[in-house]
Amino acid sequence: MAFRASQQSSQMAEETPSxxxxxxxxxxxxxxxxxxxxxxxxxxxxxQExxxxxxxxxxxxxxxxRNALPPLASSLAHEAVSQLLQTDLSEFRKLPRQEVEDNEEEEEKTPVTLLDAKGLARRFFNQLWEVCSQWQKQVPLAARAPQRQWLVSIHAIRNTRRKMEDRHxxxxxxxxxxxxxxxxxxAYFAVFDGHGGVDAARYAAVHVHANAAHQPELPTDPAGALKEAFRRTDEMFLWKAKRERLQSGSTGVCALIAGKTLHxxxxxDSQVILVQQGQVVKLMEPHKPERQDEKERIEALGxxxxxxxxxxVNGTLAVSRAIASQASVWGSAAAPPLQVLRNCSLPAGASVPPASVCPCQTCCLPYSPSPCGLCFPVSGHTRVWRPGAQAPSQGERSSRWFCVRDEVV
Structure with missing residues (x-):
């Protein structure tokens, strides 16, 4: 593994100037x-958030x-974003809007600072251009390859849906x-399974990891950082959904591999599985409305x-927990409180030390319209297998899978 990391560092040093x-x-x-x-x-x-x-x-x-190596792309992106956020962005500020926040007793209005996205995107490209110009002369030592290398397989299929509503x-x-x-x-990997549109899934795919990275407890409590990241992303998307009248929602599953531990x-009902010696190792219990504890929680909330x-849930949603699910907001005025449909509290995160897991030899992901899944075999040879490789039948939902393994040379 050390040899492979050194090899990619050499490749990065050679390819960065060109x-x-x-x-x-x-x-x-x-x-x-x-x-x-x-x-x-x-x-x-x-x-601003x-x-x-x-x-x-x-x-x-x-x-x-443009085929940038992942370590180079990540380092350039970080440097450009960091430099831009240190500048004055007040020129992009739009007139303050009053966003309505629902309250059981009264409606309160809270000012939200909004920035012009197009102008900001133009300024950001120029900032990225400046960073590339600086690095063309001298690439900083911070732009290095990660210690571990991962081989990733991705499969996504839209089926008969008009649009792909999932994101990875x-x-x-x-x-x-x-x-x-x-x-x-x-290393971070995730799948978000959208419903009612792609907006919530895309939003979660952009912001969950960004929110997790800035949690103070990330080094000591990664599971807690991920939990707070989900909660904060849900809160942010609800504001966006109110501004833009969005009605989508998304389930999701993410895995953060920190050192030798998988969080x-x-x-x-999005799921992640671990495969060892061709056998599926169950790591989690997905949230489904038919689960007795989920049913009791929902009924306790009204x-x-x-x-x-x-x-x-409430005769509409086929999932018991999701980011946003704004259909409940813009639907019947008699709908129960929103938290019934969007409770974003996560159960205890699962932490699996790879040292206790046998090397994965085969990853079997049979075709199924079931919720999205992640497969994280730890080491050894892995292949993705779809029995029969049959085309999906009409009417089946979109799906997306991940297979990730630690590369061993």
Missing amino acids: FLDALLRDFPAPLNPESPLPWKVPGTVLS EVEGELIELAMGFLSS VCLPTFNQLFGLSDPVDR IAWLG GFVSHMDCWR
Whole structure:
């Protein structure tokens, strides 16, 4: 493994100058106000809390499309975002809006600071251009390859849905992306299974890891940091959903590999499995309306669970926990309190020391319309197998899977 990390560091040192030369050749100067943007702007406005996650997403997508090595892309994105956030962004501020916050006794109005997304995206590209220009002369030592290498397989299929509503996140260079300098190597992987649209799944895929990275307890309590990241992301998306009248929701599962420990957090019926010697190791119990404890929790909050072609909460949602699920907000005025449908509290995270897990030889992910899953075999040879490789039948839902393994040379 050390040899492989050293090999990638050498590859990065060799390819970085040519990558920067090519980028600056295609973009010989910063963008002027009339120049077209090289990426799609994430909406018309951003709250200040959303800026870091959205800009990281723009940078990583742009640099990856130009085949930047993940450590280089992460280091460039972190440096550009950090420098931009240290500048005065008041020129992008929109007129304050009064956002309505529901209260049981009265409606209160809270000012929300919004920034012009297009202007900010243009400024950010120019900041990224400046960083690339600086690094073309001298690449800092901080831009290094991670200690561990991961091989990742991804499968996604839309089936008969009009749009793919699921999103995945693959961040083997978590430390580089957020400038974490402690000796613990970290990698983050996640799948978010959207319903009622893609907005909530996309939002979670952009902001959960960004929120987790800034939790003070991340080094000592990663599971707690992930739990708080889910809660904060849910809160942020609810504000966005009110502003833009969005009605989607999303379940999700994420895994943070910190050193020699695998930390898992999940919300709803998205799942993660560990495979050892070709056998599935169950790590978690997904949240489903038919679970007795979930049914009791929902009823205690004023909701109900009924069977209508499948088990549903309040006769609508087929999941018992999810980010947002705004259909309940814009639906009947008689709907139970929102927390019944969007309770974002996570059960205790699972921590599995890889030393106690046998090397994975085969990862079997049969085709199924079941919730998204992550497979995290720890080491050894892994292959993805879909029995029969049959095409999905009409009417089946979209699905997305991950398979990740530690590369051993």
